[in-house]
Amino acid sequence: MTDATLSGPTRREVDRIQDSYMAQVRRRRMYGGLTLAIFVLLMVSGFVVADDRNAGGFWDGWRQMLDFPADVVSEAWEKRANLPGLLVRYFPALMETINIAAVSTLIGAMVGLILSLLSTRGLARWPRLITVFRRFMDILRAVPEIVIALVLIFILGGGPVPAMIAIALHTAGALGKLYSEVAENADLKPVEGLASTGANWTQRMWLGVLPQVAPNFLSYTLLRFEINIRASAILGFVGAGGLGFELRNAMAWGPGRFDEAAAIFVLLFGAIVFFDQISSRYRNKLTEGQ
């Protein structure tokens, strides 16, 4: 079926193309093989090093991995009659955790919105300062919430406010980055149209860009809210109040209060599943544009 060439290169030319393409394929395969070998080597050697440094050792320890959860579950099962009462008792703590997440998501989203518009090419108010705002968001994202929370707790004392500030700062950085990626793909024609009527920067952004990107922004914000519920639960461990604080108190003393720990786990798990479901439903709705 190759003889029917009407136009194009001659037979010898085809051989040349085939040879040069095969050479290219061989080179690519060699690079691919080398990369794979290096990857496997790094994985294996890294694992061995990590295992050597471990106090316990992975191979001896992994069988006991399930011992602690088994202890918690068996003790909680013995005292299962307490569970409903404990759920009611810790419900206010759950509300505190969710409140921390909600407030910090709201504040973080507002700051992130401003930062994102200021750091998007084509939209920025001061194009020369784009890099400054981007690096600022990098810093917000780079410092872990728990570090900010620890510093703030040291200054302000324990409680929900330091946790809220810590999560809000991180959220501003993370959402700003995501928002700015969405805004980068926004159509600039409406913005130009508004500029032609003499609108100022805030008007152009609010009326020209936001209507286009709002569904995506909202979807990212809901995703961040889910993440922040988990984050605020964890921050409770360092004394920021909410469920995490109660969980640490229940677990730190070892056996005896594991029924309380189990109740808190149930609450936390239930809350995360609940908000996960709600927000994923809304996010689907938004992205499908219904």
Place this chain on the structure above:
Amino acid sequence: MLELKSLTKRFGDKVAVDAATFSVEKPMMIGIIGRSGAGKSTLLRMLNRLSDASDGDILYDGTEITALKGAARREWQSRCAMIFQQFNLVPRMDVVSNVLHGTLNRRSTFATMFNLYPQEDIHKAIEILDRLGIAEQAPKRAEALSGGQQQRVAIARALMQDPSIILADEPIASLDPMNAQIVMDALRRIHEEDGRMVIANLHTLDTARRYCDRVIGMRDGRIVFDGRPDQLTTGVARDIYGAGADFSEAATSTAIETLDRTDKKLVSA
């Protein structure tokens, strides 16, 4: 060979293809015409089993295509190649890799994930590209090619499948007249030289008349015309497109020769 028995596709309460029935006895080049929304694409997509029929059967050499599932369905798809209006190539991969995608059904998932194709397949891919006159483009990325070249890569991918049927969904609708002619010539040649059946959705009448052995006209999901190209008179065409007396083919034609024809008419008038 190929037989459609009251093939129907419904989207909700809307009927996209309404009891399409026809049979093809021997490999030939068939053009399907009709205005947009008439159900042409839906019909081809059901033939390839990209979408499932709501009702009716497709029979090929006695096999009931509409009942195939899983691996058997994918095996049918590999024997029934499809060419799309927007080419549907993987833009960031090179031309030869795109052509080699035609062998995916025959090769193991693992080997294809790492782009490990046998040397004879690679050579065959380049020979097919040479047959279509674009062998020089072999190492380039698909996205770097012009529309006409990309469509020929898509045809090469279809040929790599070594199919019995080639389905072409508006293969020239996004090409300029010159490239449209090259692509249609290639499809015709494939039919004549390899004896493969070609079924093409076309949006211009003169293309259907010039290249096809048989023309099927669709309107609102129903087949309203089925016959030889010379039976396709202007009256029939008006019927297929639901157009009034002011309908003129030359007005929307994309064939280069049409210019001459209209010029002559103007001169003689």
